[in-house]
Amino acid sequence: MHPxxxxxxxxxxxxxxxxxxxxxxxxxxxxxxxxxxxxVGVVGFDLLPEIxxxxxxxxxxxxxxxxxLVVGFLLFxxxxxxxxxxxxxxxxxxxxxxxDVGLLSALALVGHSFVDGVGIxxxxxxxxxxxxxxxxxxxxxxxxxxxxxxxxxxxxxxxxRRALAMLALDAxxxxxxxxxTLAVQLPPPLLPLYLGFFAGFLLYIGAADILPEAxxxxxxxxxxxxxxxxxxFVFAVTRVTx
Ligand SMILES: [Zn+2]
Numbered sequence: 001m002h003p004x005x006x007x008x009x010x011x012x013x014x015x016x017x018x019x020x021x022x023x024x025x026x027x028x029x030x031x032x033x034x035x036x037x038x039x040v041g042v043v044g045f046d047l048l049p050e051i052x053x054x055x056x057x058x059x060x061x062x063x064x065x066x067x068x069l070v071v072g073f074l075l076f077x078x079x080x081x082x083x084x085x086x087x088x089x090x091x092x093x094x095x096x097x098x099x100d101v102g103l104l105s106a107l108a109l110v111g112h113s114f115v116d117g118v119g120i121x122x123x124x125x126x127x128x129x130x131x132x133x134x135x136x137x138x139x140x141x142x143x144x145x146x147x148x149x150x151x152x153x154x155x156x157x158x159x160x161r162r163a164l165a166m167l168a169l170d171a172x173x174x175x176x177x178x179x180x181t182l183a184v185q186l187p188p189p190l191l192p193l194y195l196g197f198f199a200g201f202l203l204y205i206g207a208a209d210i211l212p213e214a215x216x217x218x219x220x221x222x223x224x225x226x227x228x229x230x231x232x233f234v235f236a237v238t239r240v241t242x
Contacts, residue, residue, distance in 0.1 A: 003124045006135035007117050007178035010142045011171045014113065017146025018167035022160075028147065032214035033223035035141050037230020039206030042137035044231075045238045047199040050130055054192040065196030072200025076112070077208065083108055105152045106166045110173045112205075113145055117177020119198045125181070126191050136237075137202055138174065144210050145170060 021028070051065045083105050116138045124131030149170045153163035186194060214223050 003121045003131060003135075003178045003181070004175065006120050006131070006139070007175045009135070009139050010113075010116060010120070010174035013139045013142040014146035014149075014171040014174070015167065017143035017148075018150040018164075018171070019146075020143070021147040021150040022163075029214045029217060029220075029223055030226055032144055032147075032210050033226040034230040035144050036206045036211040036214055037227035037232075038140045038234055039137055039202050039210065039230075040227075041231035041234030042133060043199045043203050043206070045235050046130075046133045047195055047202070050126070050133070051192045051195050051199065054126065054188075054195070058189040058192065060189055060192050065192040068193045068196035069200035069203070072197040073204045074200075076201050076204045079108060080209070103153070103158065103162075103166070106149050106170070109145055109149050109152070110166070110170045113142065113170050113173035114177040114180075115198075115201065116142060116145075117174035117179075118181055119177075119201075120174065121178040121181025122186055122191070122194055122198075125186055126195065130195070133238075134198070136234075141202075141205055141210060142174065144213075148213075 055062045120135045120138055123134035149167050150163050153166050
């Protein structure tokens, strides 16, 4: 399986999410609930065991990839909240949504999608199995990425045309990210550190980004059940493929 092929699946998932956001708003919370479960499940049932396996293999102190995990979590937290602070100030200065703020937030999402693609590419440098696992997490949540890109652009009074252009950019970003990893080979002892960083990034997206969004309108037992189902789904898949 080639990393670019899976990055192409990420492209399709992002595009589908964006187009979905333009039409079926009422079911979004259910899909986001399931997605959050999948992402958290991938971190716990697949990435973490893989990190510890690699750490043993390359004789890396296990606390180092865990530091990378927390750094990844906090870094994406900081970037996202700093953009929100900017957005909040903008709103208090003028009582309207400014298209450039939507553009800035959407561009941050594009940067994040590039990291998604790098994750797939470097995952395949560890092994085909890790590459597939990372790709699963990326493809599953890229639907939410596409959805957020369109949502952000439209919420800030951008035209449908600009929203679609930004969606296209966001969809292409994983392909560019995966392609960029074909030129570099990460030294094996760095792989557990990188996977730790990526696990922190995914954990943030799943727990602090997608999950709150799934419950933003009103919490429902069905959404919670779908989140548990998403995590259980990943658990079952990892048992079968082990
Ligand atoms: Zn993403």
